[in-house]
Amino acid sequence: MKDRKAILARAEAMKDWLVGIRRDLHAIPEAGDAEFKTQEYLCKVLDELGIPYQKMRTAVVGLVEGAAPGPVVALRADMDALPVQEPEGKPYRSGHPGYMHACGHDAHMTVALGAARFFSEHKNEFAGTIKLLFQPAEETTGGAEPMIAGGCLENPHVDYVLGLHVMPDVQAGNIELKHGALNGASDFLGIKIKGRGAHAAYPSTGIDAIMIAAKVVDALQSIISRNVSPLDEAVITIGTINGGQRNNIIAEEVTMTGTIRTTSPAVRKEIAQRVRSIVEHIPAALGGSGEVEIRPGYTALINHDAIVDILAEEAKALFGEGRLLWKEKPSMGVEDFAFFLQERPGAFYHLGCGNSGKGADAPLHSKLFDIDESCLPIGVALQVAAALRLLKERR
Numbered sequence: 001m002k003d004r005k006a007i008l009a010r011a012e013a014m015k016d017w018l019v020g021i022r023r024d025l026h027a028i029p030e031a032g033d034a035e036f037k038t039q040e041y042l043c044k045v046l047d048e049l050g051i052p053y054q055k056m057r058t059a060v061v062g063l064v065e066g067a068a069p070g071p072v073v074a075l076r077a078d079m080d081a082l083p084v085q086e087p088e089g090k091p092y093r094s095g096h097p098g099y100m101h102a103c104g105h106d107a108h109m110t111v112a113l114g115a116a117r118f119f120s121e122h123k124n125e126f127a128g129t130i131k132l133l134f135q136p137a138e139e140t141t142g143g144a145e146p147m148i149a150g151g152c153l154e155n156p157h158v159d160y161v162l163g164l165h166v167m168p169d170v171q172a173g174n175i176e177l178k179h180g181a182l183n184g185a186s187d188f189l190g191i192k193i194k195g196r197g198a199h200a201a202y203p204s205t206g207i208d209a210i211m212i213a214a215k216v217v218d219a220l221q222s223i224i225s226r227n228v229s230p231l232d233e234a235v236i237t238i239g240t241i242n243g244g245q246r247n248n249i250i251a252e253e254v255t256m257t258g259t260i261r262t263t264s265p266a267v268r269k270e271i272a273q274r275v276r277s278i279v280e281h282i283p284a285a286l287g288g289s290g291e292v293e294i295r296p297g298y299t300a301l302i303n304h305d306a307i308v309d310i311l312a313e314e315a316k317a318l319f320g321e322g323r324l325l326w327k328e329k330p331s332m333g334v335e336d337f338a339f340f341l342q343e344r345p346g347a348f349y350h351l352g353c354g355n356s357g358k359g360a361d362a363p364l365h366s367k368l369f370d371i372d373e374s375c376l377p378i379g380v381a382l383q384v385a386a387a388l389r390l391l392k393e394r395r
Contacts, residue, residue: 004317004385010118011381018114018376021045023092025106029081029099032137033058038079038109042134045113049120053132056150059143062132063156064119066391070128073387074153074161074344076337077112078105078138084367102369104166104353107376109134111164111351114380115387128391129156133340142298144339153343160307160390161346163337164379168361170325170352172372175315175382177349178327179308181263183301183335184233189258189275190293191216193243193283197252206250207287210243213254215282216290217241223274228267235261235332236271261332263300301338307347307390314385319378325352351379 028037035058042060046053053062058079086093086100094100112132119130133152137143153161170176193213198206220236228234236258243254260275262268272294283290315324327350337348354361355372362368 004314007118007384008318008377008381011114011377011384014114014117014380015374015377018110018380019373021113022106022110022373022376025109026092026101027095029094029096029101029106031083031099032080032140032143035079035136039134042109042113046116049117051116051120051132056147056152058136059147059152060132060134061152062116062134064116064123064130064132066126066128067124068127070126071159071391071393072129072131072156073390074131074133074158074340075112075115075383075387076133076135076161076163076340077108078143079109079134079136080105080139080143082139082365084365086367090370100367102366103139103364104369104371105138107166107353107371107379108164110376111379111383114376115383118380118384126388126391130387131156131158138336142336142339144336148339148343153340158344160393161340161344162307162383162386163340163346163348164351164383165335165348166353166371166375167350168354168363168369168371170350170354172352172355172360172375173319173378174323174325174352175311175319175349175378176325176327176352177308177312177315178330179303179305181233181300181302181330182327182348183330183338184261184263184332185268185300185338186297186334187260187268187272188293188295188297189236189238189260190295191256191279192291193254193256193288194290195250195252195288198250200248200250203250209251209254209288212283212286212288213241213243213256215286216279217256219278219282220275223271223278227270227274232267233261233263233330233332234267234271235259236275260294263330265300268300298334298336299338299342301335301348302341303347304341304345307345308349310389311347311349311382311386314389315382318381318385351375
């Protein structure tokens with residue numbers, strides 16, 4: 001198999017091809033679980049590369065088999081776009097009104113296709129298998145769990161999994177890594193407070209659900225300040241609160257919704273227990289009642305440190321030590337690549353795509369988001385080099 005310099009040179013040589021693919025994909029953004037044109041385009045490119053694949057609803061799973069049996073390394077790329085209206089001005093702007101690749105998933109798919117092209121061209125030079133996981137619905141319902149339940153990590157059995165995300169606050173050409181927790185877990189929080197309605201002029205005849213709700217909201221914040229270690233990351237946010245009928249009536253019922261964000265499974269469990277205790281006991285002490293629903297969302301993304309170390313070694317060898325950055329704290333935003341890491345060893349990292357000189361400095365999810373496309377070969381080279389290392393891990 002080719003050395004790292006040759007890998008980087010081959011990735012750079014396909015830059016025009018990568019840019020063309022990225023712009024094609026950028027022009028056809030689609031909602032989660034409705035990525036039909038995107039799926040069709042991916043399959044067309046895989047056909048051109050001679051790579052066999054299977055469809056799983058809107059997902060695509062491709063397979064590049066090497067010259068001999070060996071480990072299986074999966075490369076994951078999310079497919080869906082956001083309900084964002086892209087402004088005019090770019091020749092490759094969205095052709096789907098109201099939708100835009102404002103989170104860089106077009107770049108993620110392009111990098112995966114670039115790696116697929118490399119491995120297809122060199123399949124007689126490595127042992128093992130590269131599995132391509134093009135995943136829908138990362139931004140909405142979460143496409144990782146259904147793919148896993150559908151068997152995407154089997155037949156053949158995946159040994160390692162790699163993923164990446166473009167990051168506009170990291171300069172293009174740089175790689176950002178982190179050991180351990182990189183993204184938080186999210187849980188939906190729903191609360192219902194019940195009191196007893198009465199005329200506002202006679203508050204003693206009622207039980208004020210709004211007053212009780214205020215006490216509950218205040219107490220919930222004490223969980224973060226007094227029940228969670230200041231060394232752990234955790235957030236409780238109440239995002240909506242609704243209750244009451246008129247200005248002169250004691251409210252009988254209040255409903256609230258919010259989110260709980262954590263990076264530690266133990267802290268996640270502790271917070272859920274404390275929330276239930278507060279919602280059940282404070283209203284009862286004030287004459288009312290409380291109900292709580294905590295619905296699990298995405299789990300925390302926790303990297304496997306040994307795989308992060310491999311990525312670091314390959315990034316330094318490919319690009320130089322000065323282009324490897326280390327993220328100090330995790331993000332409390334979510335990423336459903338986390339579910340793949342619950343099943344297999346692997347790592348997720350950030351591919352710098354920012355360049356203020358090229359206008360590529362708007363944040364993710366912004367209508368002005370764009371990338372410095374010079375990051376595409378960088379992503380291809382690191383995915384290829386890291387995957388090759390992992391193919392040798394179990395030989």
